[in-house]
Amino acid sequence: MDGDKKPWDPSQLRKYDLNLEEIPRLHYKDPKIDEYIKENKPVVITESNIVKPAVQRWSLEYLERNLGHSGHTVFVSRNHKFKYYDEKKIYNRVSNTKGVEFTPPTRKVEMRIEDFMKRVKEWKKGDERIYLQQSLTTTVGNNIVEDFVKFDWDYVNGKQTKHNWGPLTSNLLFIAMEGNQTPCHYDEQENFFAQVQGYKRCILFPPSQFECLYPYPVHHPHDRQSMVDFERPDYNKFPKFKNVKGWEAVVGPGDVLYIPIYWWHHIESLLRGGPTVTVNFWYKGGPSTLEYPLKDHQKVSITRNVEKMLLEVLQDPKEVGPLLRSMVLGRYT
Numbered sequence: 606m607d608g609d610k611k612p613w614d615p616s617q618l619r620k621y622d623l624n625l626e627e628i629p630r631l632h633y634k635d636p637k638i639d640e641y642i643k644e645n646k647p648v649v650i651t652e653s654n655i656v657k658p659a660v661q662r663w664s665l666e667y668l669e670r671n672l673g674h675s676g677h678t679v680f681v682s683r684n685h686k687f688k689y690y691d692e693k694k695i696y697n698r699v700s701n702t703k704g705v706e707f708t709p710p711t712r713k714v715e716m717r718i719e720d721f722m723k724r725v726k727e728w729k730k731g732d733e734r735i736y737l738q739q740s741l742t743t744t745v746g747n748n749i750v751e752d753f754v755k756f757d758w759d760y761v762n763g764k765q766t767k768h769n770w771g772p773l774t775s776n777l778l779f780i781a782m783e784g785n786q787t788p789c790h791y792d793e794q795e796n797f798f799a800q801v802q803g804y805k806r807c808i809l810f811p812p813s814q815f816e817c818l819y820p821y822p823v824h825h826p827h828d829r830q831s832m833v834d835f836e837r838p839d840y841n842k843f844p845k846f847k848n849v850k851g852w853e854a855v856v857g858p859g860d861v862l863y864i865p866i867y868w869w870h871h872i873e874s875l876l877r878g879g880p881t882v883t884v885n886f887w888y889k890g891g892p893s894t895l896e897y898p899l900k901d902h903q904k905v906s907i908t909r910n911v912e913k914m915l916l917e918v919l920q921d922p923k924e925v926g927p928l929l930r931s932m933v934l935g936r937y938t
């Protein structure tokens with residue numbers, strides 16, 4: 606790659622009408638990284654050895670040979686969106702206050718890695734898309750385990766300890782087709798999002814923009830996901846989406862993006878960039894001491910608890926909205 610040639614160009618990014626700033630990129634030895642993490646702000650950590658063995662060795666061919674022959678979790682979508690849904694919340698098939706059936710936007714299948722790679726290679730426009738999302742556990746091959754143990758655990762464990770995070774809950778391996786998209790959502794975990802192969806565009810919003818991103822109700826299968834379709838935003842239903850202000854970074858091999866707990870993120874593999882490989886590190890949040898003023902993500906957590914409590918006592922999801930409206934409108938407005 607000659608000097609000034611960028612590894613990707615803007616034509617590989619889908620067009621959105623969003624007000625975005627660049628997420629800072631800091632060398633992994635820079636102490637300012639700890640200031641960002643302490644303030645729950647995203648930062649791209651560069652030149653680290655966090656997943657260096659994977660960056661060096663995990664080509665698609667290597668992964669096909671070494672990932673292991675058990676079935677791997679693969680999501681299938683009729684379009685480029687892979688919107689997460691919680692199967693456990695499709696309990697009474699009623700997914701919103703109008704009693705409409707919930708139709709899962711993707712389906713989950715178990716696929717052997719060679720079948721997955723074949724379908725990726727032979728994919729044609731109009732075919733269903735697939736997205737491998739597999740927890741890195743002992744079911745993977747020995748070479749992968751050897752690479753995994755050589756990740757820079759001192760570095761990530763050091764951050765976990767310094768910032769008083771909870772335990773590491775999982776490392777997920779993602780193998781995406783070019784153009785695959787995980788629509789805007791938040792997780793209740795701290796995340797080191799380590800890019801291994803290919804380039805991904807990450808668009809993030811702070812928890813304070815909760816009102817502009819219109820999350821589904823907590824009892825909905827799409828809990829934690831934004832209701833706004835970034836490609837065709839409905840400004841009548843979601844007027845405050847116009848005011849949203851976000852941060853973005855395109856991460857490439859070796860970059861590690863810190864996605865703070867409760868921060869919204871919309872992530873997509875670049876168009877025409879080939880398949881991408883990512884490993885994430887999800888940690889439970891630290892103990893949340895209630896210091897005033899409360900942090901924005903603590904307020905989001907409180908709203909979640911209110912919705913859960915109301916559903917628990919009212920039982921019928923259709924009653925939660927009307928009760929909240931009667932409580933607030935005309936009184937707290």
Ligand SMILES: CCC[C@@H](CC(=O)O)C(=O)C(=O)O
Pocket residue numbers: 738779786787792796798870872873883885
């Ligand atoms: C299943 C979620 C995958 C990931 C987004 C992506 O890489 O497509 C993400 O949202 C996260 O790591 O939290």
Ligand SMILES: [Zn+2]
Pocket residue numbers: 790791792870
């Ligand atoms: Zn996520």
